[in-house]
Amino acid sequence: MARLIRLICAGTLSVVALVGCSDQAADKDSASPEVATIAGTAGPAASQSKVLPTDVGAMIRMDMTEADKDAIYNTYYSCLKTQGVTMWDKSIPNNKDLIPVEDWEKTWPGAVTACKSKEPYLDPIFDKTRNPKLADQTRAWMKCLNEGGVEVSGQWDAEFFDFGEVRPGVDRRAVMQECYREAYYDNNP
Secondary structure, eight states, rough: OOHHHHIIIIIIIIIOOOEEOOOTTTTTTTSSOEEETTTSSSEOOOOOOOOOOOOOOOOOOOOHHHHHHHHHHHHHHHHHHHHOOBOOTTTTTOOOOOOOOTHEEEEEEHHHHHHHGGGGEEGGGGTTOOOOTTTHHHHHHHHHHHHHHEEESSSOSSSOOOEEEEEETTTHHHHHHHHHHIIIIIIII
8 A cells, every 4th residue: 555655656746745744633723724744843734635534644745845755654664664564675776765565464464553643645635536626736737847848748637647858957846846836735725
């Protein structure tokens, strides 16, 4: 499950991300919803990101920095390791991350339960069943990328997109982060 989420994040969006864990114990009297950040400070939650009580763990927002996303995964993987899950060794070629071995969920079911509160999950804004604006937002994201010099094609509801050329002098990550913010978070009452 964690590997699937990581592949979806990397393959679908291939971007940086800045995440906050949803803080269900946030002050209910505050004027805006709150999200706990990695540093422990709180900030306004994205209005479109409706977190349900079934969403447990650390939410991966698409506007996270790579370092913050890595911190969330490392916390989760450390929990799995303390539960006895065998992890791939970083010394294996082409494996930068310490990640669980294949089918670990079947071998260590107790680790799934023990680490559930740390398991990363994608922002609900990308869930077709929970975000009726997803099609329009994704089309706006793709248009923004193409106009910003990052070629992308595919269908709005595809699991993966085709990335092409990046115009010379364009910072791909900066354009992608800005387009995510504009398409999915800024213009959503």
